[in-house]
Amino acid sequence: MAKLFVVPTPVGNLEDITLRAIRILKEVDLILAEDTRTTGFLLKHFGIQNKMVSHHKFNEHKTVEQLAMRILGGETIALVSDAGTPAISDPGFMLVRQCISQHIDVECLPGATAFVPALVVSGLPNDTFCFEGFLPQKKGRQSRLKELSAESRTIICYESPYRLVKTLAQFGEYFGNERQIAVSREISKIHEETVRGTIDEVLNHFKINKPKGEIVIIVEGLKEGKKEQLQKK
Numbered sequence: 001m002a003k004l005f006v007v008p009t010p011v012g013n014l015e016d017i018t019l020r021a022i023r024i025l026k027e028v029d030l031i032l033a034e035d036t037r038t039t040g041f042l043l044k045h046f047g048i049q050n051k052m053v054s055h056h057k058f059n060e061h062k063t064v065e066q067l068a069m070r071i072l073g074g075e076t077i078a079l080v081s082d083a084g085t086p087a088i089s090d091p092g093f094m095l096v097r098q099c100i101s102q103h104i105d106v107e108c109l110p111g112a113t114a115f116v117p118a119l120v121v122s123g124l125p126n127d128t129f130c131f132e133g134f135l136p137q138k139k140g141r142q143s144r145l146k147e148l149s150a151e152s153r154t155i156i157c158y159e160s161p162y163r164l165v166k167t168l169a170q171f172g173e174y175f176g177n178e179r180q181i182a183v184s185r186e187i188s189k190i191h192e193e194t195v196r197g198t199i200d201e202v203l204n205h206f207k208i209n210k211p212k213g214e215i216v217i218i219v220e221g222l223k224e225g226k227k228e229q230l231q232k233k
Contacts, residue, residue, distance in 0.1 A: 008112045012189035016112050022046050025048050026050065030078070032080065039082070114187050117184070124219075149175050168203040184218070185211060
């Protein structure tokens with residue numbers, strides 16, 4: 001039966017793709033790719049010769065109805081992003097929602113996503129956590145940081161290497177410089193690195209060492225005693 005497959009792709013090392021993902025990408029009628037050049041490299045590496053079209057944040061709102069109709073017409077489609085699981089801080093949600101509204105079967109394969117390994121190697125509590133993705137750039141950023149300053153769960157954020165130092169400085173302002181933090185970059189790649197310490201220590205590290213690559217930030221939640229102090233203020 002025709003359906004939409006959401007297919008995770010490696011965040012770094014190409015060997016991280018699953019055998020099932022390779023099979024699905026070979027068998028579907030069409031592959032939707034965030035960037036056809038990036039996905040084209042992946043497909044070529046695994047000898048996958050399949051039709052591919054662009055599906056990204058700038059065109060997804062215009063194409064989801066048409067794509068859903070194609071699936072209803074009998075086609076099987078795979079959705080991939082440049083790296084990781086589609087719809088997790090990447091395009092995909094709108095198409096999944098449209099398919100569900102049309103009673104189309106949607107199946108998401110298990111696979112790579114950047115924040116899970118970053119959380120595990122952070123050394124911070126991971127029994128409960130909140131995933132923020134990319135924080136608002138401008139509007140709503142300060143209010144969100146203020147809300148997160150009282151969050152007791154471990155906090156996960158994505159960030160660009162170009163904005164990392166500024167973001168860490170803001171974290172120090174809102175969370176306190178002594179809050180524990182871990183910054184992972186280039187996950188599953190040759191130069192993978194995780195820097196741990198207080199916000200102040202990690203900020204100073206990246207002031208000296210210019211950050212490169214994709215960034216995941218893991219922040220310690222507010223401890224119970226400090227949360228009670230905050231509520232009394």
